[in-house]
Amino acid sequence: LAKTTQPISMDSYEGQEVNITCSHNNIATNDYITWYQQFPSQGPRFIIQGYKTKVTNEVASLFIPADRKSSTLSLPRVSLSDTAVYYCLVGDSGGYQKVTFGTGTKLQVIP
Amino acid sequence: DVKVTQSSRYLVKRTGEKVFLECVQDMDHENMFWYRQDPGLGLRLIYFSYDVKMKEKGDIPEGYSVSREKKERFSLILESASTNQTSMYLCASSPTPEDEKLFFGSGTQLSVL
Numbered sequence: 001l002a003k004t005t006q007p008i009s010m011d012s013y014e015g016q017e018v019n020i021t022c023s024h025n026n027i028a029t030n031d032y033i034t035w036y037q038q039f040p041s042q043g044p045r046f047i048i049q050g051y052k053t054k055v056t057n058e059v060a061s062l063f064i065p066a067d068r069k070s071s072t073l074s075l076p077r078v079s080l081s082d083t084a085v086y087y088c089l090v091g092d093s094g095g096y097q098k099v100t101f102g103t104g105t106k107l108q109v110i111p
Numbered sequence: 112d113v114k115v116t117q118s119s120r121y122l123v124k125r126t127g128e129k130v131f132l133e134c135v136q137d138m139d140h141e142n143m144f145w146y147r148q149d150p151g152l153g154l155r156l157i158y159f160s161y162d163v164k165m166k167e168k169g170d171i172p173e174g175y176s177v178s179r180e181k182k183e184r185f186s187l188i189l190e191s192a193s194t195n196q197t198s199m200y201l202c203a204s205s206p207t208p209e210d211e212k213l214f215f216g217s218g219t220q221l222s223v224l
Contacts, residue, residue: 034212043115043201043215044154087153100170101146103153 004088009106018075020105022088025069033064033071036087038104044087048073075107083109114138117202117216124223130189132219134202142205143185144213145169145177147198154201160185192223 005023012018024033032051036044048055050062050071061074075082085104118133136143144159146169156169158177166177174196178186185204189196199220203213 036213041218043203043218044213045215046212049212100156101154103151 004090004102006086006088006102006105008103009108011108011110012078013110014079015077018078018082018107020073020075020086020088020107021070022073023070024088024090027068027090031090033062033068034089034091035060035062035073036089036101038085038087044101047086078107078109080109080111083107115202115204115214115216117200117219119219120217122219122221124189124192124221126193126223128189128192128223130192130221130223132187132189132200132202132221134185134187134216135183136185136204136214137183138204138206138214139182140204140206140214141182142207143179144203144205145175145185145187146201146203147171148201148218149198157187192221194223197221197223 032049034049035047037047038044048057048060048062050064052064052068055062063072073086085106087101087104089101115136124130142159142161145157146154147157148154155171157171157175158166158169160166160179163179163182176188176190185202199218201218202216205213
């Protein structure tokens, strides 16, 4: 099971682009990288998922280098409502998914 | 939209009580999960199930059991609640064994006194 390492916390001003990097040195060939967002008193919410290179949706972009040992979640022009905890996950590729979360990155957006 | 419903938002129980936390999903998902979340520890997987009557231990199964008699329902059982089981409990589901896109419920904040 690939372990992930993320910064514990980050601060950003409103309107800035925020990049959160996740390290996963022992990622397996079949593993996907998935990011979740969690607001206080709510369950996590799926943001984006990717395997390699770049993935973009209406919320974020995910950049994955060729060696796949890290990934970067990019949030364009953050607002106060983006204040949340962001989790990076790398899946267990053994067929039945034991999906394990780390401690996440607490993003604080400052006015 | 997928809906994962947890039966209680807040629950207060006494030490030694048997506690049932219920979770229902409405999208015919195969996988269901129970996590607990504690400050500074993130989400930790207790049990998961990939089919009716099937279950697998997660990272912290001690003191818990689960039941999945129907596909849409996954129950977490605390046989004899203890104060160290005070936590936020989150249920999730995913469509298939290969799909890591989880859908979470709103959580149950359990206090054991």
